[in-house]
Amino acid sequence: xxxMRSAFRSPVSMRTRFFVDExxxxxxxxxxxxxLAAGLGLLALAGILLPQLPxxxxxxxxxxxxxxxxxxxxxxxxxxxxxxxxxxxxxxSAWMAxxxxxxxxxxxxxxGRRFAPTWRNVVHPVxxxxxxxLLSSRPGVFRGxxxxxxxxxxxxxxxxxxxxxxxxxxxxxxxADRYPWAQLATFVSHAAIVLLLAGALxxxxxxxxxxxxxxxxxxxxxxxxxxxxxxxxxxxxxxxxLDAHGRSLDARSEISVTTNGRTAKTCTITASQPCxxxxxxxxxxxxxxxxxxxxxxxxxxxxxxxxxxxxxTASREAPHVVVSDAGGRVxxxxxxxxxxxxxxxxxxxxAIPGDTAPVWVGxxxxxxGPALIVFQPGDGSQQRSLTVPLHASAPAGDLRFEFAGLExxxxxxxxxxxxxxxEGGIPPVAQLAGGRLSDGSAAPPVLxxxxxxxxxxxxxxxERAVVGNLEYQFVGQKPFVGLEVRKDRGEPLxxxxxxxxxLGLAATLWIPRRRIWARTDGDGLQMAGMAPKFxxxxxxxxxxxxxxxxxxxx
Amino acid sequence: MxxxxxxxxxxxxxxxxxxxANREDQLERLSLAAFxxxxxxxxxxxxxxxxxxxxxxxxxxxxRLATAPAGVWPSSPxxxxxxxxxxxxxxxxxxxxxxxxxxxxxxxxxxxxxxxPLADLWEFTVAFAAAVSAFQHxxxxxxxxxxxxxxxxxxxxxxxVAAALLPSRIEPxxxxxxxxxxxxxxxAVMVAAYGALTVSFGAALxxxxxxxxxxCSRLPAARRFDEIGYRAVVVGFPLLALGxxxxxxxxxxxxxxxxxxxxxxxxxxxxxxxxxVYFHVHSLRRWSGRRSAVVLVAAYGCVLFSYFAxxxxxxxxxxxxxx
Numbered sequence: 001x002x003x004m005r006s007a008f009r010s011p012v013s014m015r016t017r018f019f020v021d022e023x024x025x026x027x028x029x030x031x032x033x034x035x036l037a038a039g040l041g042l043l044a045l046a047g048i049l050l051p052q053l054p055x056x057x058x059x060x061x062x063x064x065x066x067x068x069x070x071x072x073x074x075x076x077x078x079x080x081x082x083x084x085x086x087x088x089x090x091x092x093s094a095w096m097a098x099x100x101x102x103x104x105x106x107x108x109x110x111x112g113r114r115f116a117p118t119w120r121n122v123v124h125p126v127x128x129x130x131x132x133x134l135l136s137s138r139p140g141v142f143r144g145x146x147x148x149x150x151x152x153x154x155x156x157x158x159x160x161x162x163x164x165x166x167x168x169x170x171x172x173x174x175x176a177d178r179y180p181w182a183q184l185a186t187f188v189s190h191a192a193i194v195l196l197l198a199g200a201l202x203x204x205x206x207x208x209x210x211x212x213x214x215x216x217x218x219x220x221x222x223x224x225x226x227x228x229x230x231x232x233x234x235x236x237x238x239x240x241x242l243d244a245h246g247r248s249l250d251a252r253s254e255i256s257v258t259t260n261g262r263t264a265k266t267c268t269i270t271a272s273q274p275c276x277x278x279x280x281x282x283x284x285x286x287x288x289x290x291x292x293x294x295x296x297x298x299x300x301x302x303x304x305x306x307x308x309x310x311x312x313t314a315s316r317e318a319p320h321v322v323v324s325d326a327g328g329r330v331x332x333x334x335x336x337x338x339x340x341x342x343x344x345x346x347x348x349x350x351a352i353p354g355d356t357a358p359v360w361v362g363x364x365x366x367x368x369g370p371a372l373i374v375f376q377p378g379d380g381s382q383q384r385s386l387t388v389p390l391h392a393s394a395p396a397g398d399l400r401f402e403f404a405g406l407e408x409x410x411x412x413x414x415x416x417x418x419x420x421x422x423e424g425g426i427p428p429v430a431q432l433a434g435g436r437l438s439d440g441s442a443a444p445p446v447l448x449x450x451x452x453x454x455x456x457x458x459x460x461x462x463e464r465a466v467v468g469n470l471e472y473q474f475v476g477q478k479p480f481v482g483l484e485v486r487k488d489r490g491e492p493l494x495x496x497x498x499x500x501x502x503l504g505l506a507a508t509l510w511i512p513r514r515r516i517w518a519r520t521d522g523d524g525l526q527m528a529g530m531a532p533k534f535x536x537x538x539x540x541x542x543x544x545x546x547x548x549x550x551x552x553x554x
Numbered sequence: 555m556x557x558x559x560x561x562x563x564x565x566x567x568x569x570x571x572x573x574x575a576n577r578e579d580q581l582e583r584l585s586l587a588a589f590x591x592x593x594x595x596x597x598x599x600x601x602x603x604x605x606x607x608x609x610x611x612x613x614x615x616x617x618r619l620a621t622a623p624a625g626v627w628p629s630s631p632x633x634x635x636x637x638x639x640x641x642x643x644x645x646x647x648x649x650x651x652x653x654x655x656x657x658x659x660x661x662x663x664x665x666x667x668x669x670x671p672l673a674d675l676w677e678f679t680v681a682f683a684a685a686v687s688a689f690q691h692x693x694x695x696x697x698x699x700x701x702x703x704x705x706x707x708x709x710x711x712x713x714x715v716a717a718a719l720l721p722s723r724i725e726p727x728x729x730x731x732x733x734x735x736x737x738x739x740x741x742a743v744m745v746a747a748y749g750a751l752t753v754s755f756g757a758a759l760x761x762x763x764x765x766x767x768x769x770c771s772r773l774p775a776a777r778r779f780d781e782i783g784y785r786a787v788v789v790g791f792p793l794l795a796l797g798x799x800x801x802x803x804x805x806x807x808x809x810x811x812x813x814x815x816x817x818x819x820x821x822x823x824x825x826x827x828x829x830x831v832y833f834h835v836h837s838l839r840r841w842s843g844r845r846s847a848v849v850l851v852a853a854y855g856c857v858l859f860s861y862f863a864x865x866x867x868x869x870x871x872x873x874x875x876x877x
Contacts, residue, residue, distance in 0.1 A: 034834035041827040041856070048817045048824075048864070091815040200813070209810070272734050272808045283810050484810045494812055498799035505792035533836075534781045 027109035036103045043099060047090035050082070058089065104197050107190045118183055127164060127175040129517045134526040142538070144545035147525040149174060152518065152548035159540070161516070174518040182511040189504025192497045199493030207488040208280075215291050215309035215478045219258070222280070222485050232258045233282060236266075238479045240287035251287030253481045269483075279487050286482040288313070290410030290432050292447055293475035296418045300469050305418045309478040312410035312432050318448070319363050319372055320405035323352050326398050335407050335433035336361055337448030337456040340426065345373060348456050352399065358455075359384070363406075372403035409433045409448070419452045420468025426451045432477070447474040514540070525549075581666035582724060585659045589680060589722075592655035593714045596683075599648035600707040607704060607772050646694075649687060649703060652710065656684035667724045672741040674725065675865055679717035681742075682861070683710050685749025689789070693753055693782055700778050705756035716862070736807070740800035744822075747797050748857055750790030751829070755854035757783035758847040765844045780843060783850055784836060791829050798822050821860035828853035 026032060051071065057063035071079040071088065079088075086093030134141060149165055149172035156163045161176035212220040212233060219234035233255055240251035256266040257277045267275035274283035288311060296306035316338075323332040331353050338346040347362025362373040369390055376384040376396070384396040393402035409431045417428040428451035449457040453467040459474035466472075514537070516529040525545055529537045660681055664671040671677040690706040761779035763769060769776075801819060806812040813819065832849045835841035841849075 030834050030837060034831045034838075037827045037830045037834065041824045041831070044820050044824045044827075047815065048820050091820075203811075207811075272737075274807060274810075281806075281810070283807070285810070486810055488806075488811070491806065491812060494802065498795075498802065502792060502796045502799055505795055509788045509792055534784055 024109050024113060027106050028113040033106055033110065036099060036106055040096075040099050040103065043090055043093075043096055046087060050087055050090070052091070053089045058092070100197055100200075104194050107193050111187055111190050115187060118187070122180045122183055125175075125177060125180065125515065127517075128173065129528075131171075131519070134517060134519050134528055140528055140537075142525075142527040142541035142545070144525040144527075144541075145549050146522055147520045147545060147548035149520055149548075152520065152525070152544060155544050155547040156516070159544075161514070171519050171521045174516070174520075176514075176516040176518070178515070179511050179513040180515065182507050182513040185504045185507030185511070187504075188500050189508060192500035192504055195493055195497035195500060199490040199497055201490070202493060203488050203490030207486065207490060209484065209486045211285065212483040212485065213288075213311065213480055214483060215293075215311070215480050217478070218309060220483075229259050230261075231280075233483060233485065234258065235481050235483075238287065238481045240289065240479065251284055251481075253284055253287075253483075255282065255481075255483070257282070279489075280485055281487070282483055282485050284481060285484045288480040288482065289477070291478040291480045292430060292432060293478045294414075294417075294430065294447070295473040295475050297471045297473070298418075298469060299466060299471050305470070306416070307475075309480075310412055310414060310430060311480045312412045312430060314411050314413070315408050316411040316429070316431055317363060317370075318407045318409045318431060318433055319361070319370075319403060320407055321350070321361060321372065322393075322402040322404050323350075323359075324400050324402070325354070326400075331399070333404075334458060335409065335446060335448065337409075337429070337431045337433075337450045337458070338363070339450040339454070339456050347373065348450065349454065351455065370403075370406050372401065374401050407433055417449075417452070418470055420470055428452050445477050516541075516544075518544075520548075578666045581662045585662035585666060586722065588655045588659035588662060589714075589717070592652045592659060592683070593711070593718065595648040595651040595655060596687075596707060596711045596714055599652055599703070600711050602648060603701070603703045603707050607770060649690065649707060649710075653684060653687040653691065656680060656687060660684060663724070669727065670738045670742075672738060672745065673727055674721075676717055676720045676722045678741065678745065679713055679720060681745045682748055682752075683713040683717065685745045686710050686713065686752045689749045689753045689786065690756075693786060696785065697778070697782050700757075700774050700782055701772070702753070702757055702760065702779070702782055704773065705759050706753060709752055709756055734804060734808070736800055736804045740797055740804055743793055743800060744797035747790045747793035748861065750786050750793060751854060751857055754783040754786035754790060754850055755857075757786060758850035758854070761847040762844065762851070765847070776843070776847075780847065783847065787829055787832060787850070791826075791833065794822070794826050794829065798826060818860065818864045821856065821864050825853065825856040825860050828856045 053064055053067055057067050068079060068083055068088070071083075075082070082088055086095055090096060149167075152174060153163045153165050156174070156176040159178065161178045162180075163174060163176045165172065165174045167173065210222060212222070214220045214233065214235045216235055216238045219232045222231040222233060234257075236254040236256060238251070238253040250270070252268060252270050254266070254268055255275060257264045257275070257280075259278075265275065265277045269275045269282060269284045271284055274281045276282070290312040291309055292312065293309050294306065295304060297304050318335045318337055320335050321332065322330060324330045332350065334350075336348055336350065339348040341347070342360070342362065345362040345364050347360055349358045350361050351358050357376055357378060360373075360375045360377070362375070364371050364373050364387070371390070372388040374384065374386050374388065374394075374396060378384075384399075386394045386396050386401065388394045388401055388403040390403050390406060393400055395401075411429055411431040413427050413429050415427045417430075419428050428449060431448040431450070433446045433448055444460055447459045449459070449472060452470070452472065457465045457467060457472055459465055459472065461474055461476050464471050464473040509532075512531075512535065514529055514531050514535070516527055516537075518525065518527040520526070525548070527541050527544070529541070531537050660671045660677070663677060663680075667673070672681055686706060687710050690703055690710070693702065694700070757779040760773060761776045761783060764773055764776035764779060798819070801822070802812040805814065805816075805819070828849070832846060832853055835849055836846045
């Protein structure tokens, strides 16, 4: 019945079958595999050589439009074509996804077509070959003197061959197979490619990543409020060091993971040593030393209005000013935080000890380099005005002003910081000076607060200053730690796939698999064999013949 | 707190430290001296490999490919076929000195820095040259009488010249590069893979030469170089896969994800794909021989791009490895 059904297949089903067979043949072809690998390589190369849309801009239409404007400046209208073709986002383009998909199909088709015959070849090899196969004079057939079949079998076994021996019509036949299973390793490496692509898909769609910016002593939730289970990361301590350019030399943090209020794990993390808990990997993405613990108290009732560790993630210029009297005594040595702007020049009023009138100090940027502008309003001889270039000094009356350096200080605007006076003025700004000055000397950290009164407030660690009815306290410097919490269910697939790929390739290419057919009678020994490309069977045949001939003819 | 290098510890002071500093400086000087010895011996090895070919002063017997009686399996050509024993000795000795000097240079450098000498571009380039030299000797033993050193010695010399142009001062490591055995294994395996693939490139160049009109009668036939090229890729291709996998494992620890499409890792993938293309086309009858040698040369172009161009001109997560 089944035969009749197959014999009378409709033309449509025959066409379908023909089409499927052809498709499988094309997908499994070596040419397509090579073309796909070459195509993927060229696409990836384009991704390296062409500018690529930054990751942050990919999901932000405004940012990506701005980025594309920049490219138009370089390439003109061609930039739009390249954008549409996905050449500015090669690794996330449809081309790349389609190529990888086609590669997976090709590998599956290739494996499907080749597996059954290879399996048969491994499990049920052709052991008996016709005499003509060994008696012909074609190249590749070894001919030697008559050999002892038992000795030949022993010699083969010593070389890790699995040997079968039988006799027929006075001729001794041997079939020897070494590591035949290594032929299957190619399927392991090909399956690994599919597994790696599957792992990448799982990562793409299922990986969880969040970044936390946590001050020393503080904690941050990993998930939004209400997520069950709740998971928090607390940074107990953080330490690190930066080089002269502000690059992190080392960083180490003690952290604890709490879930539903209980400490689940405590560990030390570094840049190359993450902490793992319940599949979540917590790693230190960066260390940031410029944070300050700031407190504001209402002096009238003692209430604490503000207590926060603030990360100073922006930066501002601040001149290092030294004022000395006529005798050379230093009256003021300070990095000045600007409180306002006059005619486009940022500056601040400075109160100089021993001098009754305040001095306005500003920073100008003329063409020949930064200059300190010093101005003291007054009548007649009391009015002072001078311009001091960087690393120079100039007299003004009884005082000498030195522009000792120009610091780039970590800073942050603090719109929520309580300030005396009416709201709506310049938002308060915190700047952290000190650490290392431009002349290379170390200085204790000084917190400069501007926008909290007419003058900037400079505070050393632990110091307090009262402005109006508010008391500002620089409690201390607080480092911040950038943490990345990630859970990627695709990773196990990637590691299994990687191991399979490497082991599969090594087994396919490095394991010396051989298959030998031999016949021996009184006339001599003939051997032929199969081996991977360029494997030299000659020395092996010669050694086998030499070892088996020593026992004499059978 | 900070994981200081041995050099920094010296600066901090202590009664015994000055002698330690002196020892480290001596080791660094030894490393550089050994490096220059390797440059000189490599230049000599290149000359001894090329002069007989170019001058024709030595009348070398042609290689005897089939020494066995007709009908018998043609075994490998005997060692030394195609060259005299004297010429082989003159060529082999300096190349062995080159390898030895490079290993001394790397060893002294490692002791001076207190870490495996695979952290910056100078160290990587010297290790790369050592790997090429080691694989040259390995394949000379496996496929004797091919004179592949004619192409490989100049390549080692070029690598050493490139290293000489790079800054060689020992610098402290960035945090991500410290105390990671996986990272050391990743770099070492990549060096080994590149070494083997350089041998395949040299063989491909000689194959193309022997397959052209201006073939050299003192060198074996193109097919012998096809064999060496293929064998070298057989060694290098799985090593490259292992190196990329180890790099991905380390990246998942240090960068938080196993793959970031960083230019270096992408170009390594491109290189791996290029050698995958080579394996596939080599099995095609119409593509074997000259065409597959061209693919091999192009694939090695990917190695050079991945190695030099990415390290020196493209900014990425691997930038700290640059010179």
